[in-house]
Amino acid sequence: MPSIFSYQSSEIDWCENNFVRSPIIAEYYNTISNVCFFILSAALLHLNRQYCQQRTVPMYFISGLLLCVGIFSMYFHMTLSYVGQLLDELSILWTLAVAYSFWYPRAHFPKCIKSRKHFYWLGGVTTVITTVMSFIKPSINAYALNCIAFHLLYLTWRELKKCNDQRVHRMAKAMVVWWVLAITSWLSDRWLCWLCQAINFPYFHSFWHVLIAVSLLYCFPLVMYFDVTYEMPAFKPKLGYWPSDSWPIVVPYIALEDPHKQC
Ligand SMILES: CCCCCCCC/C=C\CCCCCCCC(=O)N[C@@H](CO)[C@H](O)/C=C/CCCCCCCCCCCCC
Numbered sequence: 054m055p056s057i058f059s060y061q062s063s064e065i066d067w068c069e070n071n072f073v074r075s076p077i078i079a080e081y082y083n084t085i086s087n088v089c090f091f092i093l094s095a096a097l098l099h100l101n102r103q104y105c106q107q108r109t110v111p112m113y114f115i116s117g118l119l120l121c122v123g124i125f126s127m128y129f130h131m132t133l134s135y136v137g138q139l140l141d142e143l144s145i146l147w148t149l150a151v152a153y154s155f156w157y158p159r160a161h162f163p164k165c166i167k168s169r170k171h172f173y174w175l176g177g178v179t180t181v182i183t184t185v186m187s188f189i190k191p192s193i194n195a196y197a198l199n200c201i202a203f204h205l206l207y208l209t210w211r212e213l214k215k216c217n218d219q220r221v222h223r224m225a226k227a228m229v230v231w232w233v234l235a236i237t238s239w240l241s242d243r244w245l246c247w248l249c250q251a252i253n254f255p256y257f258h259s260f261w262h263v264l265i266a267v268s269l270l271y272c273f274p275l276v277m278y279f280d281v282t283y284e285m286p287a288f289k290p291k292l293g294y295w296p297s298d299s300w301p302i303v304v305p306y307i308a309l310e311d312p313h314k315q316c
């Protein structure tokens with residue numbers, strides 16, 4: 054019986070051909086494309102410095118977890134092992150759980166939840182139960198995780214209905230476009246591998262890594278924007294683009310303005 058650590062012990066094998074570019078890395082491009090999560094993790098801390106000063110613990114927590122996502126995903130694609138698959142999926146689940154616990158808007162709490170402390174408990178218990186359940190049928194875990202994006206879309210839509218800032222609307226649209234490209238790549242790699250092989254381009258899962266990281270680059274400043282709006286009345290949030298609005302390639306970030314300061 055193969056060990057749960059052994060190469061190719063996972064039931065999932067992505068479309069990229071195995072051991073083509075290296076004898077020790079099963080899926081070369083799928084492995085190296087995870088470097089995007091390291092860049093995302095550092096960029097979040099660097100670009101959103103002002104927000105980070107106000108919310109140091111959540112930001113370092115999330116940034117550390119995104120590093121773990123990148124490391125475990127690299128390990129998974131390098132080995133295609135059962136342990137690699139579970140580490141990859143569980144690190145995503147825990148990152149989502151921590152992000153929801155810190156940033157889920159109070160206005161959307163279930164009626165029985167009276168404070169963020171209660172919400173932490175609800176999130177913690179749900180995550181522990183989901184972690185145990187993820188061992189039952191690991192092949193459906195990735196689909197379940199992808200469904201969470203639909204809940205995020207719903208939340209975004211609810212928040213946009215209350216918001217008049219056109220910069221926020223534009224950033225939300227960009228996030229959705231990147232996510233649509235990302236999920237299309239993920240599904241193509243899963244379901245249309247025969248076609249990708251036929252056109253000699255089995256690399257859509259690597260594109261997914263890049264595109265979902267870009268989509269998260271837009272998602273996090275939006276989440277921070279609503280956090281500042283609801284939880285930090287001493288500041289006024291302003292979405293910006295680095296290096297400047299007019300550049301063809303830009304990275305979004307949030308700045309905090311003092312609403313009492315004149316000019
Ligand atoms: C108020 C809530 C705020 C939530 C903020 C969002 C927090 C996101 C946290 C983590 C997401 C990391 C996802 C990266 C996955 C990379 C690893 C990977 O590719 N794994 C695959 C195998 O290698 C695996 O098959 C993928 C599984 C699916 C993961 C789906 C994650 C959903 C993330 C939702 C992102 C939303 C972006 C915008 C939505 C409109």
Ligand SMILES: [Ca+2]
Pocket residue numbers: 066067068069070071080
């Ligand atoms: Ca493969």
Ligand SMILES: [Zn+2]
Pocket residue numbers: 083126130258262
């Ligand atoms: Zn992957």
